[in-house]
Amino acid sequence: SQTIHQWPATLVQPVGSPLSLECTVEGTSNPNLYWYRQAAGRGLQLLFYSVGIGQISSEVPQNLSASRPQDRQFILSSKKLLLSDSGFYLCAWSKEGFYEQYFGPGTRLTVT
Amino acid sequence: AQSVAQPEDQVNVAEGNPLTVKCTYSVSGNPYLFWYVQYPNRGLQFLLKYITGDNLVKGSYGFEAEFNKSQTSFHLKKPSALVSDSALYFCAVRDMNWIGKSTFGDGTTLTVKP
Numbered sequence A: 001s002q003t004i005h006q007w008p009a010t011l012v013q014p015v016g017s018p019l020s021l022e023c024t025v026e027g028t029s030n031p032n033l034y035w036y037r038q039a040a041g042r043g044l045q046l047l048f049y050s051v052g053i054g055q056i057s058s059e060v061p062q063n064l065s066a067s068r069p070q071d072r073q074f075i076l077s078s079k080k081l082l083l084s085d086s087g088f089y090l091c092a093w094s095k096e097g098f099y100e101q102y103f104g105p106g107t108r109l110t111v112t
Numbered sequence B: 001a002q003s004v005a006q007p008e009d010q011v012n013v014a015e016g017n018p019l020t021v022k023c024t025y026s027v028s029g030n031p032y033l034f035w036y037v038q039y040p041n042r043g044l045q046f047l048l049k050y051i052t053g054d055n056l057v058k059g060s061y062g063f064e065a066e067f068n069k070s071q072t073s074f075h076l077k078k079p080s081a082l083v084s085d086s087a088l089y090f091c092a093v094r095d096m097n098w099i100g101k102s103t104f105g106d107g108t109t110l111t112v113k114p
Helices: none
Strands: A003-007 A010-013 A019-026 A032-038 A044-052 A055-058 A064-070 A073-078 A087-094 A101-103 A107-111 B003-005 B010-014 B019-021 B024-026 B031-038 B044-050 B056-058 B064-068 B073-078 B087-095 B108-113
Touching: A003 A087, A010 A019, A019 A032, A019 A087, A019 A107, A032 A073, A044 A064, A044 A073, A055 A064, A073 A087, A101 B031, A101 B044, B003 B087, B010 B019, B019 B108, B024 B073, B024 B087, B031 B064, B031 B073, B044 B056, B044 B064, B044 B073, B073 B087
Parallel strands: A010 A107, B010 B108
Antiparallel strands: A003 A019, A019 A073, A032 A044, A032 A087, A044 A055, A064 A073, A087 A101, A087 A107, B003 B024, B019 B073, B031 B044, B031 B087, B056 B064, B064 B073, B087 B108
């Protein structure tokens, strides 16, 4: 069976500090990978998605970036965090063909 | 372009009563439709999907949804609600002719009271 991991679970960072969130998937190959941000427990904002190693599509211009150094690894980064970057970050994967997505447990980021 | 609307921020039902969470969508081609559930401080869990075939699809935890092409709706239903069904529910749509992302609704909070 497939499993998706995210870490850390919670993170408190000062404004201007860097960020690195990691997501890995087990039990499948060549998944499509996604990063979402959820503010105030409501709607999901798609940040990035990837259909393969090194292939990243950005949905929202901002100070975040994503990388996919390995087939089942997806990293969300920032060089300098803003207060507005606070939120609940969710990684997800789907099988090739963009069917249903399977979400990780999420990372709660608070920028102070 | 594709979009999805969940017209109700909040739905309240009594335990044992039937529940409906509404979703309408807009796509230029044929839709793929999904429902997800989110419990507090957790990731979303996939409940069910409509790709093609029967308009009534059954999913996890006794939930089902009916695809209505003429009304462009995909409402989530359950015949008898449980207190444990209380959660945030998301509808999502993807145009089958567009190789890209799914669009999620803003979510509906379901509260089932004992």
